[in-house]
Amino acid sequence: MTCTGVGKRYDGQGSGDIVALTDIDLEVxxxxxxxxxxxxxxxxxxxxxxxxxxxxxxSGSIAVQTDSVGFIFQEATLLPWRRVLRNVELAAELRGVDRGTRRARATRALAAVGLADFAGTLPGQLSGGMRMRVSLARALALEPxxxxxxxxxxxxxxxxxxxxxxxxxxxxxxxxxxxxxxxxxxxxxxxxxxxxxxxxxxxxxxxxxxxxxxxxxxxxxxxxxxxxxxxxxxxxxxxxxxx
Missing domain, CATH: 3.40.50.300 (P-loop containing nucleotide triphosphate hydrolases)
Incomplete structure (x- = not known):
């Protein structure tokens, strides 16, 4: 990922623009x-x-040399009515990955974060740390x-x-x-x-x-x-x- 001269402004709604970023040059x-x-x-x-x-x-540009990007937010952002395995499948499901492939990926990802035994559990039954592990697994299931x-x-x-x-x-x-x-x-x-x-x-x-x-x-x-x-x-x- 390469950022070249990246700037970001937001409309201040009558109080002038809010400049969030200016002249960001960064390579990852x-x-x-x-x-x-x-x-x-x-x-x-x-x-x-x-x-x-x-x-x-x-202003400026960001070049990301892949379409395979996973995003993990500050909160786990799990759907409370979907069990853990189906939450992990969600991002791949939204990207159109077929059911068999996304189920296999989700199962592997849950095992990777040590939650294979909680696949059928609802998010509300998990601790905060476990919910964040589910969020990590969901991102990993995209194979980013x-x-x-x-x-x-x-x-x-x-x-x-x-x-x-x-x-x-x-x-x-x-x-x-x-x-x-x-x-x-x-x-x-x-x-x-x-x-x-x-x-x-x-x-x-x-x-x-x-x-x-x-x-x-x-x-x-x-x-x-x-x-x-x-x-x-x-x-x-x-x-x-x-x-």
């Missing part, structure tokens, strides 16, 4: 995990919606080349959030996709990503891109490593300078 390489951090209102989620094609830039994640763990408790970070890295290792991950958490960004993009306050622009030179696979003990804490401090310093 194939197979790379990139995290984006920035202050609230800097356009992080807007950038993700542009990458997904849900909105169009006002590019996975876009908009603060998917923000509403989870800390223990569940750390567990989901490790789960996501395992899925990243096993499924080989490109990921663009939006978060407010610096430590989460450093734990997950190969590079962290630090955005400035609105109008959002790229303030700095920081390489995360930590080898994969990564586990929970990494969070106590001096190299990890040093990178968290560096990204935090950049974020303060960008605000």
């Amino acid at each position: 390489r194939r197979g790379e995990f990139v995290a984006v951090v920035g202050p609230s209102g800097c356009g992080k989620s807007t950038l993700l919606r542009l990458a997904a094609g849900l909105e169009q830039p006002t 080349s590019l996975l876009l994640l908009d603060e998917p763990f923000g509403a989870l408790d800390e223990i569940t959030r750390l567990s989901m970070q490790e789960e996501l890295l395992r899925l990243y290792r096993d499924n080989v996709f490109t990921a663009l991950f939006i978060t407010h958490s610096v430590s989460e960004a450093v734990f997950l990503a190969r590079r962290v993009v630090v955005m400035s306050a609105r109008p959002g622009r790229v303030h700095e891109v920081i390489d995360i030179d930590l080898p994969y696979p990564r586990d929970r003990d990494l969070r106590f490593d001096s190299a990890f804490t040093g990178l968290v401090a560096r990204v935090s310093s950049s974020l303060r300078a960008a605000c």
